Amino acid sequence: IKDKDKDKDKNMIRITKLTDYALIILNELSINQTISAREISNITRVPYATTNKILKLLTPEICNAKGGKHGGYYLAYPPEQISLLKILQVMEGNNLSITECSHGVDCSLNNFCKTKDKLNLINKEINLILSKRTLADLK
Numbered sequence: 001i002k003d004k005d006k007d008k009d010k011n012m013i014r015i016t017k018l019t020d021y022a023l024i025i026l027n028e029l030s031i032n033q034t035i036s037a038r039e040i041s042n043i044t045r046v047p048y049a050t051t052n053k054i055l056k057l058l059t060p061e062i063c064n065a066k067g068g069k070h071g072g073y074y075l076a077y078p079p080e081q082i083s084l085l086k087i088l089q090v091m092e093g094n095n096l097s098i099t100e101c102s103h104g105v106d107c108s109l110n111n112f113c114k115t116k117d118k119l120n121l122i123n124k125e126i127n128l129i130l131s132k133r134t135l136a137d138l139k
Contacts, residue, residue: 019091021046022054030079036072085130097123
Protein backbone atom coordinates (compact mmCIF):
# COMPACT_ATOMS: atom_id res chain seq x y z
CA ILE A 1 0.00 0.00 0.00
CA LYS A 2 2.83 2.40 0.76
CA ASP A 3 4.24 2.03 -2.78
CA LYS A 4 0.83 2.81 -4.27
CA ASP A 5 0.56 5.94 -2.13
CA LYS A 6 3.97 7.08 -3.34
CA ASP A 7 2.91 6.60 -6.96
CA LYS A 8 -0.25 8.63 -6.39
CA ASP A 9 1.81 11.81 -5.99
CA LYS A 10 3.55 11.18 -9.31
CA ASN A 11 0.21 10.97 -11.12
CA MET A 12 -1.26 14.23 -9.89
CA ILE A 13 -1.72 17.20 -12.18
CA ARG A 14 1.12 19.42 -11.04
CA ILE A 15 2.96 22.59 -11.82
CA THR A 16 6.76 22.63 -11.75
CA LYS A 17 8.63 23.71 -8.64
CA LEU A 18 9.82 26.77 -10.59
CA THR A 19 6.21 27.82 -11.20
CA ASP A 20 5.37 27.20 -7.55
CA TYR A 21 8.25 29.49 -6.59
CA ALA A 22 7.07 32.05 -9.17
CA LEU A 23 3.68 32.23 -7.47
CA ILE A 24 5.39 32.79 -4.11
CA ILE A 25 7.60 35.51 -5.60
CA LEU A 26 4.70 37.21 -7.38
CA ASN A 27 2.66 37.18 -4.21
CA GLU A 28 5.52 39.03 -2.50
CA LEU A 29 5.68 41.50 -5.39
CA SER A 30 1.96 42.16 -4.95
CA ILE A 31 2.66 43.25 -1.37
CA ASN A 32 5.74 45.41 -2.04
CA GLN A 33 5.81 48.24 -4.58
CA THR A 34 9.40 47.78 -5.76
CA ILE A 35 11.74 45.23 -4.25
CA SER A 36 15.13 43.79 -5.15
CA ALA A 37 15.67 40.16 -6.08
CA ARG A 38 17.86 39.79 -2.99
CA GLU A 39 15.10 41.10 -0.71
CA ILE A 40 12.53 38.82 -2.34
CA SER A 41 14.86 35.87 -1.83
CA ASN A 42 15.42 36.76 1.82
CA ILE A 43 11.71 37.17 2.54
CA THR A 44 10.45 34.14 0.61
CA ARG A 45 13.45 31.86 1.26
CA VAL A 46 13.51 30.98 -2.46
CA PRO A 47 17.23 30.68 -3.31
CA TYR A 48 18.65 33.88 -4.78
CA ALA A 49 19.79 32.30 -8.08
CA THR A 50 16.33 30.77 -8.54
CA THR A 51 14.64 34.06 -7.68
CA ASN A 52 16.74 35.83 -10.33
CA LYS A 53 15.96 33.17 -12.93
CA ILE A 54 12.22 33.39 -12.26
CA LEU A 55 12.16 37.18 -12.33
CA LYS A 56 13.92 37.16 -15.71
CA LEU A 57 11.30 34.71 -17.04
CA LEU A 58 8.46 36.90 -15.73
CA THR A 59 9.89 40.11 -17.19
CA PRO A 60 8.34 41.95 -19.06
CA GLU A 61 5.05 40.05 -19.39
CA ILE A 62 4.16 40.08 -15.70
CA CYS A 63 6.72 42.20 -13.91
CA ASN A 64 9.25 44.89 -14.78
CA ALA A 65 12.63 45.95 -13.44
CA LYS A 66 13.83 49.39 -12.49
CA GLY A 67 17.54 50.10 -12.09
CA GLY A 68 19.26 52.44 -9.71
CA LYS A 69 19.63 52.91 -5.98
CA HIS A 70 15.91 52.47 -5.31
CA GLY A 71 15.41 49.99 -8.12
CA GLY A 72 14.10 46.48 -8.11
CA TYR A 73 11.23 44.47 -9.51
CA TYR A 74 7.57 45.44 -9.55
CA LEU A 75 4.36 44.09 -11.06
CA ALA A 76 3.58 45.32 -14.57
CA TYR A 77 -0.15 45.28 -13.74
CA PRO A 78 -2.28 45.31 -10.60
CA PRO A 79 -2.59 41.80 -9.04
CA GLU A 80 -6.30 41.77 -9.96
CA GLN A 81 -5.34 41.97 -13.65
CA ILE A 82 -2.78 39.14 -13.67
CA SER A 83 -4.54 35.84 -14.26
CA LEU A 84 -3.19 32.58 -12.92
CA LEU A 85 -3.48 31.26 -16.47
CA LYS A 86 -1.11 33.98 -17.71
CA ILE A 87 1.40 33.16 -14.98
CA LEU A 88 1.25 29.45 -15.77
CA GLN A 89 1.59 30.12 -19.51
CA VAL A 90 4.68 32.27 -18.96
CA MET A 91 6.25 29.68 -16.68
CA GLU A 92 5.03 26.39 -18.19
CA GLY A 93 4.36 27.33 -21.83
CA ASN A 94 1.20 28.15 -23.71
CA ASN A 95 0.03 24.57 -24.20
CA LEU A 96 -1.37 23.88 -20.75
CA SER A 97 -3.33 20.67 -20.82
CA ILE A 98 -4.22 17.63 -18.79
CA THR A 99 -3.42 15.30 -21.71
CA GLU A 100 -1.22 15.58 -24.77
CA CYS A 101 -4.18 15.40 -27.13
CA SER A 102 -5.75 18.41 -25.39
CA HIS A 103 -3.29 20.62 -27.25
CA GLY A 104 -3.21 18.80 -30.57
CA VAL A 105 -0.57 16.10 -30.13
CA ASP A 106 -1.68 12.97 -31.98
CA CYS A 107 -1.31 9.58 -30.40
CA SER A 108 -1.69 6.08 -31.77
CA LEU A 109 -5.16 5.79 -30.21
CA ASN A 110 -6.47 9.05 -31.68
CA ASN A 111 -8.92 7.39 -34.10
CA PHE A 112 -10.29 5.05 -31.42
CA CYS A 113 -10.26 7.25 -28.33
CA LYS A 114 -13.66 7.69 -26.70
CA THR A 115 -12.47 10.09 -23.99
CA LYS A 116 -10.58 12.67 -26.06
CA ASP A 117 -13.52 15.02 -26.62
CA LYS A 118 -14.57 14.97 -22.96
CA LEU A 119 -10.99 15.49 -21.78
CA ASN A 120 -10.63 18.42 -24.19
CA LEU A 121 -13.78 19.96 -22.71
CA ILE A 122 -12.48 19.48 -19.17
CA ASN A 123 -9.16 21.02 -20.18
CA LYS A 124 -10.98 24.09 -21.55
CA GLU A 125 -12.93 24.39 -18.29
CA ILE A 126 -9.73 24.25 -16.24
CA ASN A 127 -8.16 26.96 -18.41
CA LEU A 128 -11.29 29.09 -18.05
CA ILE A 129 -11.13 28.82 -14.25
CA LEU A 130 -7.43 29.74 -14.28
CA SER A 131 -8.17 32.73 -16.52
CA LYS A 132 -10.76 34.02 -14.02
CA ARG A 133 -8.53 33.58 -10.95
CA THR A 134 -5.88 36.23 -10.40
CA LEU A 135 -2.76 36.85 -8.39
CA ALA A 136 -4.94 38.81 -5.98
CA ASP A 137 -6.75 35.56 -5.13
CA LEU A 138 -3.51 34.19 -3.65
CA LYS A 139 -3.22 36.89 -0.98
